[in-house]
């Protein structure tokens with residue numbers, strides 16, 4: 001009888017050629033058709049309601065109940081025309097995923113007749129019985145109410161017959177239980193601070209927004225193969241598996257021709273994404289076999305984050321039709337690249353000026369340097385916090401390995417800018433030749449650095465011409481965690497910048513000189529995180545330690561960065577998180593870390609005991625029969641004739657025993673760790689003792705994979721999983 005693996009392989013190979021994909025015609029004809037855009041709103045809402053939504057979006061004004069009823073009614077009409085029967089608030093709880101609870105529009109009327117109804121109250125607020133979401137103690141279970149409230153800055157849309165309403169998730173007392181609320185707060189904070197600084201250069205600036213572009217990496221695996229790997233199914237990654245003889249050494253997959261089966265999937269999910277208004281722009285093969293990337297054109301941050309969360313859902317839904325599984329985990333396969341979510345981040349004024357773009361004029365360049373130095377200063381001070389914001393169990397397996405960014409933060413500016421900074425730093429604070437020299441340095445920044453930035457792929461935070469690219473985010477993560485921290489620390493630094501400049505101006509300093517003085521001070525403070533070299537090198541590890549930069553190699557330890565005084569100060573003073581919310585978040589992160597690792601360790605034990613050891617032993621039986629037959633037939637000659645079989649038998653015995661002992665040890669270690677009451681301590685135990693045991697077990701299992709007859713190996717191997 002064929003093994004499970006053989007059957008799965010047969011199924012997978014039968015569909016390795018291209019699949020159907022629905023051709024849709026020009027994208028512009030259906031782009032955004034499932035979104036309640038401003039244009040659609042204009043058609044479906046009475047004038048007063050339309051204005052109310054726009055004002056709520058722009059100025060955060062509250063929408064009155066009566067108006068909300070009108071908005072809801074228009075939305076319902078539109079959504080029903082698009083086939084919607086239900087609505088849901090779509091929120092982003094601390095699990096990192098999205099959550100939804102659908103409710104039907106239908107209500108029973110008189111005489112058994114039903115009718116559709118959607119009230120303003122339901123649009124504005126929903127009260128899901130959300131007591132099972134992690135809250136880190138912010139909600140007592142007896143007071144388990146959590147509310148979702150419509151975020152009117154993000155448009156509603158229809159997905160699979162449901163009207164989805166982007167929402168924040170808050171506790172009864174208004175504390176953030178999600179990723180969205182801190183994100184909105186951080187946008188508000190950086191808007192205020194950045195506007196202050198931007199106004200030195202253009203007093204007409206009234207607001208500054210954050211733009212981000214998120215590059216999404218992912219793996220694709222055939223569904224049949226995925227279903228025969230319990231680890232992929234339950235953990236999203238392989239907990240055992242020997243590397244393939246050929247994986248990414250030749251880098252022949254990177255930017256290679258996209259396999260036909262994959263392109264069919266890509267076209268289909270892109271179509272769905274376009275209908276939802278997600279402006280996908282690029283698609284390509286990534287470095288690892290089976291790995292791909294897509295990226296939309298950047299947009300305003302709330303939209304970009306909401307769309308990224310939606311994109312991850314859409315990709316997975318569409319993949320089902322293609323009998324594929326999208327793997328969003330940060331490190332699904334050992335030994336080859338993991339997946340990230342590069343976050344391209346910039347600031348833009350209401351007049352459309354990119355504040356991270358070195359302008360044409362000396363004034364524009366000074367503005368650029370002001371913002372740039374504020375980002376650097378923020379990172380120098382809070383680099384550990386920023387790195388902690390991307391920490392998770394999944395990212396632990398990725399950071400610092402195979403071309404993933406190092407687990408230490410540094411900023412790459414490119415040689416041109418680095419030279420400019422050096423020149424500015426070398427100037428004596430008093431002997432500025434009345435500013436002339438400094439201005440000429442500022443003026444010498446080339447207009448388009450974009451083309452000059454030598455793209456340093458080893459830096460977790462690189463300047464790429466008119467934006468920063470933060471590359472340490474995990475592929476499955478809600479990007480809000482990293483961006484609300486980034487917005488918060490930069491906001492703080494911009495406020496400080498403005499305070500300092502204002503003080504100098506009040507003391508009678510000339511504007512340009514005042515600004516340059518603070519730029520210099522900030523650049524000086526930022527020296528430790530500026531690094532232009534190879535972030536993967538051993539020298540950098542030593543050098544970064546000398547500079548006092550901390551690694552987030554251990555996520556369980558890194559989470560505590562949120563609780564350090566400087567972090568609490570910056571997050572609370574910018575209004576992004578309260579002290580209580582920080583505590584709660586750390587607890588949730590630790591608990592999630594422990595639970596996920598516990599599942600991984602259990603799955604590992606299960607696979608070894610139920611799949612690998614039995615396979616190894618049955619192969620040993622084959623070897624034993626061979627050895628016996630050899631000795632029966634050849635007598636004294638047998639040992640030399642059956643040397644290979646005997647060697648295999650011995651090696652397998654040793655490995656099976658060490659695997660079995662390793663599992664026992666792992667279970668014991670886990671049990672002991674589970675008895676530790678304090679969650680922080682338990683997480684540390686898991687991150688050290690449990691993880692160490694897991695890698696020992698894995699080593700034995702992976703070596704067995706090389707020794708046991710391929711025909712009786714129970715799980716699809718890397719070379720099979722990674723070929724599409």
Ligand code: ADP
Pocket residue numbers: 211212213214215282295296297298344345346354466467
């Ligand atoms: P690469 O892989 O070469 O870094 P991609 O084209 O895959 O580049 O992705 C770059 C991302 O950066 C896109 O989402 C793009 O829209 C975004 N981007 C470009 N300019 C800006 C900007 N000023 N601010 C934020 N994001 C930007």
Ligand code: MG
Pocket residue numbers: 215293295
């Ligand atoms: Mg890219």
